[in-house]
Amino acid sequence: MARWTALRDGAVLLDGFHALKHALRFDAHVATALTSDLQAVRALADELAPDVADAVAEAATEVPAAVLRELLPRLHPTGIAALAARPARADNLAALTRTPRTAPVVVLDNPRNLGNAGAVIRLAAGFGATGVVTTGTLDPWHPNVVRGAAGLHYATAVEHLPVDALPAGPLYALDPEGEDIRTLELPDDALLAFGSERSGITDELRARADALVSLPMRPQVSSYNLATSVGMALFHWSAAGWSAAGGR
Numbered sequence: 115m116a117r118w119t120a121l122r123d124g125a126v127l128l129d130g131f132h133a134l135k136h137a138l139r140f141d142a143h144v145a146t147a148l149t150s151d152l153q154a155v156r157a158l159a160d161e162l163a164p165d166v167a168d169a170v171a172e173a174a175t176e177v178p179a180a181v182l183r184e185l186l187p188r189l190h191p192t193g194i195a196a197l198a199a200r201p202a203r204a205d206n207l208a209a210l211t212r213t214p215r216t217a218p219v220v221v222l223d224n225p226r227n228l229g230n231a232g233a234v235i236r237l238a239a240g241f242g243a244t245g246v247v248t249t250g251t252l253d254p255w256h257p258n259v260v261r262g263a264a265g266l267h268y269a270t271a272v273e274h275l276p277v278d279a280l281p282a283g284p285l286y287a288l289d290p291e292g293e294d295i296r297t298l299e300l301p302d303d304a305l306l307a308f309g310s311e312r313s314g315i316t317d318e319l320r321a322r323a324d325a326l327v328s329l330p331m332r333p334q335v336s337s338y339n340l341a342t343s344v345g346m347a348l349f350h351w352s353a354a355g356w357s358a359a360g361g362r
């Protein structure tokens with residue numbers, strides 16, 4: 115408990131088994147994990163993620179339920195939480211700016227909803243995107259974003275940057291007024307930018323965009339959800355380079 119209290123301020127909270135599992139799979143340094151039922155966590159690991167079961171058991175310490183509740187009043191239903199080191203910003207920036215880029219960077223322009231941002235990071239990890247950059251005030255490493263992403267921050271590069279410091283590369287801004295995405299191929303070095311839930315792409319990002327791109331949508335529907343839009347655009351990118359023999 116003392117270790118948890120000493121570490122938690124500078125660390126990333128992995129809330130629940132799935133976040134811990136993904137963080138371990140993608141080489142996070144997990145400093146400590148707490149549960150009040152080690153046997154149940156072991157059983158869960160054996161069932162859902164035998165590849166990291168030993169690492170989970172090694173990281174986890176059993177503490178009384180009352181102690182756990184005091185530290186984590188809204189404990190995840192899987193009954194475990196962990197603290198991990200946040201990757202160095204310099205390493206993330208190096209990954210985001212490395213060329214040649216083999217997969218797009220997703221840019222969220224002033225997103226507002228923590229759950230949406232997490233869902234986008236999960237998509238980016240699944241599609242093997244180079245990373246996710248947010249502009250604006252939202253912290254992309256906020257515990258609720260990490261929870262929404264199921265800990266997949268560690269599978270891609272996640273950073274916050276101002277618009278004028280975005281990585282180089284052709285910027286495609288997703289906007290319902292743009293050119294139909296089905297008429298173009300998105301290059302591997304693209305920046306795919308998405309606007310905020312409430313007000314869409316900012317003027318600043320619009321000015322930096324090389325193209326405005328729309329997702330097919332019938333009239334009278336105003337827009338798609340942010341994370342859904344990211345999923346469609348990444349799928350479109352992945353489908354262009356896909357081959358049955360080698361994947362992407």
Ligand SMILES: C[S@@+](CC[C@H](N)C(=O)[O-])C[C@H]1O[C@@H](n2cnc3c(N)ncnc32)[C@H](O)[C@@H]1O
Nearest residue numbers: 288289290308309312314315328329337338343
């Ligand atoms: C919920 S929408 C924003 C709606 C906002 N009221 C607006 O004026 O754009 C969030 C983001 O998802 C993307 N998006 C949603 N529907 C889209 C569509 N049909 N075509 C392209 N992008 C879309 C855009 O990047 C948009 O800024």
